[in-house]
Amino acid sequence: VVFGYRYIKNKYFPEVEITEEERISIPESLELGQDINIVIACAGENLLEPEVSSIIFSSYYSSEEELISLCIPVRTLMDIPGVGAELVGKSVKVGGMDLLSLTLEKNLGMDMEVDYYILLDVCNVVDKLGGIDLELDEEITVKNYDDGTTFILERGENLIDGTEAVNFLKYFSGMEIEVPIENVTKQKLLLDAIISKIAGENDEKLSANLNLIKDFIDTDLSMEERLKIFSTFSIIEAGKNKIYALDVSSTELEGEGVVYIMPDVSKLAEIFKKEETAPEEVAAVEETVNLT
Numbered sequence: 001v002v003f004g005y006r007y008i009k010n011k012y013f014p015e016v017e018i019t020e021e022e023r024i025s026i027p028e029s030l031e032l033g034q035d036i037n038i039v040i041a042c043a044g045e046n047l048l049e050p051e052v053s054s055i056i057f058s059s060y061y062s063s064e065e066e067l068i069s070l071c072i073p074v075r076t077l078m079d080i081p082g083v084g085a086e087l088v089g090k091s092v093k094v095g096g097m098d099l100l101s102l103t104l105e106k107n108l109g110m111d112m113e114v115d116y117y118i119l120l121d122v123c124n125v126v127d128k129l130g131g132i133d134l135e136l137d138e139e140i141t142v143k144n145y146d147d148g149t150t151f152i153l154e155r156g157e158n159l160i161d162g163t164e165a166v167n168f169l170k171y172f173s174g175m176e177i178e179v180p181i182e183n184v185t186k187q188k189l190l191l192d193a194i195i196s197k198i199a200g201e202n203d204e205k206l207s208a209n210l211n212l213i214k215d216f217i218d219t220d221l222s223m224e225e226r227l228k229i230f231s232t233f234s235i236i237e238a239g240k241n242k243i244y245a246l247d248v249s250s251t252e253l254e255g256e257g258v259v260y261i262m263p264d265v266s267k268l269a270e271i272f273k274k275e276e277t278a279p280e281e282v283a284a285v286e287e288t289v290n291l292t
Contacts, residue, residue, distance in 0.1 A: 073174035123162035199234035
């Protein structure tokens with residue numbers, strides 16, 4: 001499968017029609033009635049050799065209807081099985097999402113298995129959806145990594161295309177030393193905007209959108225499972241959509257530039273306990289900014 005690069009001419013996108021034959025069968029209930037752990041990674045245009053710019057590990061607790069997410073800088077050094085010490089973002093290129101899942105299970109110290117994974121070709125997914133609405137609480141100037149220029153996202157609602165989405169994720173991935181690493185949580189804002197756009201205004205639109213983007217997703221989820229996850233995640237209450245940044249410290253590594261070290265992961269298990277845990281009690285993420 002070859003994923004071609006699509007240049008964005010403007011912010012107006014044609015509506016793509018889905019024939020009745022192409023529509024996905026919708027189950028009677030889209031409620032996700034089970035606890036799951038899922039890792040969602042975002043890349044550019046190529047899922048065959050992905051340049052991952054975002055890694056988010058999430059646990060959903062069905063009884064509380066609560067989603068807890070950990071945003072992981074892709075330039076964090078981890079012990080990758082079969083590889084050794086390497087940037088966690090590179091694990092996907094080496095061994096796919098299975099290796100990323102195994103790496104997180106081994107390094108985060110939470111004794112939790114990754115049940116499912118999703119890898120998104122963000123550029124094509126966002127463009128296929130006709131752009132996404134990203135709401136910000138402040139104006140942000142983002143670097144365009146294609147030509148070195150910058151573009152401004154305003155406070156409030158912004159309609160952004162696939163190229164802008166990829167650049168936004170890169171900018172907050174940890175590759176820019178002047179950007180506070182705790183701002184990696186802003187990546188979850190963009191992911192939530194994508195999930196909301198996929199879910200649409202009803203089940204039929206969700207089905208149609210999943211059909212539109214199916215060639216730009218790598219996942220071990222069945223289509224029915226995708227329907228339930230995107231539907232459920234899109235309607236989680238703001239207070240139950242909890243976001244944390246992995247607590248890391250920066251250092252310079254010859255040949256790699258800035259990389260991040262995990263000083264202590266022992267407190268992570270407290271975040272993901274099913275019992276209610278107050279964020280201020282978790283020392284490992286006390287600098288985290290909750291953006292929901």
